[in-house]
Amino acid sequence: MNWKLAFNIAATHLLTKKKQSIVAMLGVTFGISMFIIMISFMTGVNQFTEDMAMDNTPHIHIYKPLEIEDKKIIALNREQKGTNWYVVQHQRPKNELSKIKNGLALMESIEAMPGVRGVAPQLSTQVFYNNGPVKIPGNVYGIDVKRQAELFDLDKKMDMGSLDELLKASDVIVMGKGLAEKMNVTLGDRVSVTTPEGGNLNLKVVGIFSFGIAAMDQTQSYATLATVQKILQKDPSYITDLNVKMNDVTKAADLRADLENRISGVKIEDWEEANQSLLAGEQIRNIMTFVVCLTLLVVAGFGIYNIMNMNIINKMKDIAILKATGFQGSDVTGIFMLQSVMIGIAGGLLGLGIGFFFSYLLSITPFPAGEFFRIDTFPVNFNPAHYLIGLFFGFLTTLFAGWFPSRKAAKIDPVAIIRG
Amino acid sequence: MSVVLKAENIRKKFYQPSEFEVLKGLNFEVNTGEFFSIVGKSGCGKSTLLYILSTMDTDYEGTLTIKGDKLTGQKQNALSAFRNEHLGFVFQFHFLLPEFSALKNVMLPALKLGKYSEEEIEHRAIEKLKLVGMDEYALKGASRLSGGQQQRVAIARALINDPAIIMGDEPTGNLDKANSMNVFEIFKRLAAENHQTIIAVTHDPDFAAGSDRIMEMEDGRILSISKAGAIPAH
Ligand SMILES: Nc1ncnc2c1ncn2[C@@H]1O[C@H](COP(=O)(O)OP(=O)(O)OP(=O)(O)O)[C@@H](O)[C@H]1O
Ligand SMILES: [Mg+2]
Numbered sequence: 001m002n003w004k005l006a007f008n009i010a011a012t013h014l015l016t017k018k019k020q021s022i023v024a025m026l027g028v029t030f031g032i033s034m035f036i037i038m039i040s041f042m043t044g045v046n047q048f049t050e051d052m053a054m055d056n057t058p059h060i061h062i063y064k065p066l067e068i069e070d071k072k073i074i075a076l077n078r079e080q081k082g083t084n085w086y087v088v089q090h091q092r093p094k095n096e097l098s099k100i101k102n103g104l105a106l107m108e109s110i111e112a113m114p115g116v117r118g119v120a121p122q123l124s125t126q127v128f129y130n131n132g133p134v135k136i137p138g139n140v141y142g143i144d145v146k147r148q149a150e151l152f153d154l155d156k157k158m159d160m161g162s163l164d165e166l167l168k169a170s171d172v173i174v175m176g177k178g179l180a181e182k183m184n185v186t187l188g189d190r191v192s193v194t195t196p197e198g199g200n201l202n203l204k205v206v207g208i209f210s211f212g213i214a215a216m217d218q219t220q221s222y223a224t225l226a227t228v229q230k231i232l233q234k235d236p237s238y239i240t241d242l243n244v245k246m247n248d249v250t251k252a253a254d255l256r257a258d259l260e261n262r263i264s265g266v267k268i269e270d271w272e273e274a275n276q277s278l279l280a281g282e283q284i285r286n287i288m289t290f291v292v293c294l295t296l297l298v299v300a301g302f303g304i305y306n307i308m309n310m311n312i313i314n315k316m317k318d319i320a321i322l323k324a325t326g327f328q329g330s331d332v333t334g335i336f337m338l339q340s341v342m343i344g345i346a347g348g349l350l351g352l353g354i355g356f357f358f359s360y361l362l363s364i365t366p367f368p369a370g371e372f373f374r375i376d377t378f379p380v381n382f383n384p385a386h387y388l389i390g391l392f393f394g395f396l397t398t399l400f401a402g403w404f405p406s407r408k409a410a411k412i413d414p415v416a417i418i419r420g
Numbered sequence: 421m422s423v424v425l426k427a428e429n430i431r432k433k434f435y436q437p438s439e440f441e442v443l444k445g446l447n448f449e450v451n452t453g454e455f456f457s458i459v460g461k462s463g464c465g466k467s468t469l470l471y472i473l474s475t476m477d478t479d480y481e482g483t484l485t486i487k488g489d490k491l492t493g494q495k496q497n498a499l500s501a502f503r504n505e506h507l508g509f510v511f512q513f514h515f516l517l518p519e520f521s522a523l524k525n526v527m528l529p530a531l532k533l534g535k536y537s538e539e540e541i542e543h544r545a546i547e548k549l550k551l552v553g554m555d556e557y558a559l560k561g562a563s564r565l566s567g568g569q570q571q572r573v574a575i576a577r578a579l580i581n582d583p584a585i586i587m588g589d590e591p592t593g594n595l596d597k598a599n600s601m602n603v604f605e606i607f608k609r610l611a612a613e614n615h616q617t618i619i620a621v622t623h624d625p626d627f628a629a630g631s632d633r634i635m636e637m638e639d640g641r642i643l644s645i646s647k648a649g650a651i652p653a654h
Contacts (some may be wrong), residue, residue, distance in 0.1 A: 005531045016519040109437045216493055320516050323576070324476055324506020325529040328497045419467065 001334055009322075010338035021343060024307040031300030032394045035293040036355025041362060042289040042380035047283045052212055053278055055153055055269050058120075058243030059252040060259070062106075064098045065267040093402030102387070103120050103239040110244060110259070115251050120147040122241040123228045127193040129221075131183045138179060138219035140193060144237075144415025149336045151245045154209065161187050161207030162333055174207030174416060194202025195232060201231045212375070233285065239282070294393070300347075301397035308340055308405040319409050320417035329410035336409050340402025341395070348394035351385050424584060424617050425473065430482035432468060442468050443480070444640040452584075452618075453615035454554065455607060457628040457648075460637035464591040466621040467512060470589050473619065475499045487584055504533050508578030512589035512621075515574060518563035520526060522554060522573045525562050530580045535594070547577035551606055553599075565595045575603060577612070588620040592627060604630060 014021045051388035069364055091394055100106065107119045123142035128135040145166050153162045159177055173191070175183075183192055185205050194200045203223065207324040210217050223231075229238055246252050249271065254269040272279060312319070363380035432443040442465045452458045458466050471477040472484065475491050478499070482491045487506060491499065498548055516525045521611040526545040530536065536544065549555040552572040557565060565573065571594045578586050586607070592600040604627055610616040611632070620631070628634050 002532060002534060005528075009528075012519050105619065315514065318517050318519075321517060322528075324474070324503070324509055324511075324515075326500050326502075326532055328500040330497070331532070378537075391491075414470045418513075418515065419471070 001328075001330055002017050003334070003338075006321070006334040007197075009343065010335050013311070013335070014339055014342060018309065020282070021339075024304050024343045025075070025347035025350070026343055026399065027300040027303030027307075028394055030349040031296040031397070032298050032348050032390045033353075033355035033358065034352025035390045035393070036352060036386060037290055037358050037362070038293055040355070040359040040379065040380050040382060041381065041389075043286055043386070044363075044381035046285055047381050048375065048379035049278070049284065054249070054271070054416055055273060056213075056216065059246045059249055059271050060244035060256050061253060061269045061271075061274060062100065062242040062244070062259070062263075062266050063240060063269075064100055064265070064380055066098075077085035082389070083096070092384055099239045100240065100242060101236050102237075103242060104237060105130055106263065107242055109276075110242065113255070113258075115247055115255060116152045117245040117300075118246050120144055120151050120245075121225065121239045122243055123225055123232070123234075123239045124241060125228060127231070129183060130177065130192040130194060131185075134177070138180055138221065140173070140228055140231065141220065141222050142225040143222050144225060151243070153220045155347035157209040157211055157212050159165050161205075162408060163207060163209075164220075165206035166222070169204070171201065171227060172206045172231075173203040173205050173221050173223045174209055175205055175221035176206050176217035176219065178214060179221065180205065180208050182218065195231055199231050199233055199247075201227075203227070205368060207416060210272050213345060245259060297393050297397045300394075301401040304343060304398055305405065308336065308402055308406075311339070312336060312409045315409070319412045322416035323414040324418060332412075333406045333410040336406035337399070337402050340398045340406065344390075344395050344398025344402075346390050351394065352390060355390070356382075356387075361420055364415075421453075423449045424452040424454075424483040424487055425481075427620070428483040428485075430469070430472060430480055430484070432465075432472065432477075432480040442640050443472075445482070445499060446633060446642055447519055448642060448645060450585075450617055450619060452612050454612040454633065455618045455631040456620070456633050456635065457631040458619065458621045458635045458637060459623070459625075459628050460643070462623075464637045465640045466550065466637060467589050470587055470619070470621055474507060474587055475503055482489045492544070498516075504529060505581060506584045508535060508581065508583040508586040510571070510575050510578050510586070510588035510591040516562035516565075516570050516577075518561070520562055521559050522549065522562055522569075522576075525573055526577045526580050529577060533581050535581075536617060546575070548549050548579045549573070553602060558564065568596065568599055571595060572599065572603070575606070582614070583616065585617045588618070588622075590622060591620055592622070592624060600624065600627065625635040 001035055037297055073088050087303065092313070107121050111114060111119045114209060123145050125319060127138060127140045130139055145163060149163055158174070161174065166174060174190075180186065183191060187205055187208070188200055189205050191205060192200060192202050225239065226236065229236060244255070246255065252270040254270065256268050259268050322332060323329075359380050359382065362378045363382075365378050367375055367378045426449045427446055430443055430446040431441065433439060433441045446469065458469070459467055466498070469498060472480050475484070478496075482498045482512050485491065487641075489502070491502065503600075508628075516522070517528070520528070523542070523545055527541050527546055527591050530541040530544065546555055546558060546649060551556055551574050553571060554576060555571045556601070558567060562570065562573065571591070592603050595603060607618045607620070608630070611618050616632070633645060634648055
């Protein structure tokens, strides 16, 4: 097959029917540009929510779970007579500490494992923030300030004050924006927190953060490990959680399995387990995006199919002449496939350009997110892979749309046409 | 003298609208370098026969042999390649690709054959156009030529690959007397000087009379094959 010749004929056909070629091309352009805009925006939103959640989510979370023994035990303070045994059903949990044994040593050994970016220790406790007579429930987290800043970007979430202040004085705290508003406190004010066990401490607010997630901003505050240990009246080795960040988040499940074999007495969770609902939502959004985009491309494909079919009906005479003068069926198929593919590539590239342009416009459009979201403009994801996928699918659609009419063209019987 | 085309017991039926045998067992041979004309009343099956000889119509009974190759029963692709190289056509109605210039129309079969470089093909195409007196219209779009001009370009196209046989279905049907004479002279010369074979269906008695042999058909049968001049020219 002589591709140069086929290309030459195909190009001439397209150029002499400019209007028709452009209409066919615009179908593809529309499909692909919509595909790019939609997928850039949808994945941008996914990325944004995921980032927002992932910033605060450890890739692996190690903690001591409440252990419920479901074995029936024989009551000890009763006399067991014959077959009449006294048995305790549904025993209550023991008053066990939620402390991770040798937590800090464990932290260092995990940190030394390959693929681990870092481990942040944490001591969390439920508290009541006392605001006059009102008690607001929430959590206080004791953290290693440096590690928390490095692994969870906590320092970047500060609206007022700074995280480093935690290291400069004792009995200080940084609290969520929503919580501070509820308590009507600001930098320099003091708040009192009470633990369920009755521990109480007066703390000075040295910073206010916002994650952009109301549930967190309205209940959480951070202090140093030592401060929280003091509130709980525990020793300096008392920590309740280890939060692991990986270099590559996808390796988290593997490391979890590895850790589970090594460490006992703790619960080890990876982020996928902890964020199943988030991931499911994301998957559904992704599937919807792809379905809509593919539909657009299929519609564009039908457009090309129709136009190619019409084109071939108009060109019956030409096809007969080509075949009469020695062009084979495959040459004819090639000529019309090339037309279809040229329409696909030209329309596809134009679509990518237009798609990029509109996604760019969207990415600089202010997004009215309210004060809680840390976002100024629409989240748009400029991923080169989407552009390749768009071009690939656009190309594929035109191949399919062109194939059937082109095969039909190849089967035209020249005698039937030439006879007139 | 060698035989270039041999038709043995060629039969063809049409089934639409009702079964009807157009060609009823034709046997004849055409020699290399011969100017062979086919005449007969309208509807007697001349065009139908020519499409079979041209290898485009494969739906017939009997055997067709050209240049020693038995073409009956061969695959479409093989027939296309054979046509491209060895056969040239001029159709009853002028048939050019309207999007292309006259020159490009002439060049296409040669570009398909790919025997010569593009420059050589262009050069040869202009030569062929000169032969039919159309060289000054070479770059004009085919759709902007008159019927007769298109017919002449179609003749140039039939000649481009120097085919062994040139078939024409009323090749001069659209031409005036002067141009008819011109085409006739070209065919004569091709046969005499290049030993190319001409098989032409014609209604023009003078054209037929000037050829080497005339086959007269009637109702799908051969009435006679005779040396030219046997039929009185009017
Ligand atoms: N596709 C077809 N289906 C059925 N009958 C056909 C078909 N094509 C041609 N015929 C018939 O076959 C017969 C021969 O037709 P053909 O075109 O070969 O005649 P012809 O000798 O070339 O006539 P003319 O001199 O007018 O060109 C005619 O009766 C015609 O009606
Ligand atoms: Mg005819």
